[in-house]
Amino acid sequence: MSTKMMVRYGFLLALSVILSYVEYLVEIPILFPGAKLGLANAVGLIVLYYFGIKYFSMFGILRVLLSAILWTGFGINFFISLSGTILATIMTILVVRYTKASIYGISISGAILHGLGQVIMVAILYQTLYMLTYVVFLIISGIITGYLMALIVASLICRMPKIVN
Amino acid sequence: MDISLKKNKTDLFIVIIATLVVVFFVVINLFYSNSNDNIISVYYNNNVIHTMYLNIDEEYIMEKESFPLLLDKMVIEVKDGRVRIKEEESPKHYCSIMGYQSQKGTSIICAPNSVMVVIEGYEDTGIDWTPGGVS
Numbered sequence: 273m274s275t276k277m278m279v280r281y282g283f284l285l286a287l288s289v290i291l292s293y294v295e296y297l298v299e300i301p302i303l304f305p306g307a308k309l310g311l312a313n314a315v316g317l318i319v320l321y322y323f324g325i326k327y328f329s330m331f332g333i334l335r336v337l338l339s340a341i342l343w344t345g346f347g348i349n350f351f352i353s354l355s356g357t358i359l360a361t362i363m364t365i366l367v368v369r370y371t372k373a374s375i376y377g378i379s380i381s382g383a384i385l386h387g388l389g390q391v392i393m394v395a396i397l398y399q400t401l402y403m404l405t406y407v408v409f410l411i412i413s414g415i416i417t418g419y420l421m422a423l424i425v426a427s428l429i430c431r432m433p434k435i436v437n
Numbered sequence: 438m439d440i441s442l443k444k445n446k447t448d449l450f451i452v453i454i455a456t457l458v459v460v461f462f463v464v465i466n467l468f469y470s471n472s473n474d475n476i477i478s479v480y481y482n483n484n485v486i487h488t489m490y491l492n493i494d495e496e497y498i499m500e501k502e503s504f505p506l507l508l509d510k511m512v513i514e515v516k517d518g519r520v521r522i523k524e525e526e527s528p529k530h531y532c533s534i535m536g537y538q539s540q541k542g543t544s545i546i547c548a549p550n551s552v553m554v555v556i557e558g559y560e561d562t563g564i565d566w567t568p569g570g571v572s
Contacts, residue, residue: 321440348548367451374441377448384455398483398546398553408462411455426442 281319281327288315288335293343310383314421317379321429325365332357352393359389376422383418384411477520479513480553482506491518491539491556506551513554520554522547
């Protein structure tokens, strides 16, 4: 990766950390309690589009780690966030590699798996299956927020100057 | 790598699969919910500390003095066949924002207070889905 690319990657990483913090601070009441738009994940989609799978796979994990170092700490929330991010990243890589899905399909599947990963971690931490009843709401909100984020990213990419040469 | 910015059939396929999973979970929930029990279990630090009944109105008060992991006093209310966390102290107040719940198998998880309120009735489907085994 050239220095120019590295700087741009760093900028995008910083942007996603800031966006996740903004979303943490300013609760946007949508759909269900706890459901978020996933603005930080939208930046991840931009990274995927311009930098490819290799750099995208590190992006989410770096964002969660930086957020934990800067403000959230390494408590339960960290592990819940990390599990969601890891599962979403794996799903995104699989969808990109093995299907012809557009940015919409990639975003929706990632959003759904992000929520699912978090639910699985809560189920593990609290040793309960009851959280699984929340899966229905998570899938519905994942479809909606995933679609919205893809819509934003697609229009941004069309309007922005190409950030990778 | 070339990612298309225009919707295509694969995207629709992904949404259909997700919708089918939702329908599956809803059907399983309806099919396996047991209409005979009305038990609500209150968990504190992963242990059942109190049992309530959906058909009996009750207010259960948890004081911080007795339950040190609480951020402050918590009140759990059962009223008209529904349960809610009426009062609690947490950063985002998700537990009280969730409001009344009455569906069997539903849980209100208040992680910051280490409290979970579960409406019992979700039966084991026979699927070996052990939470501890996933990791």
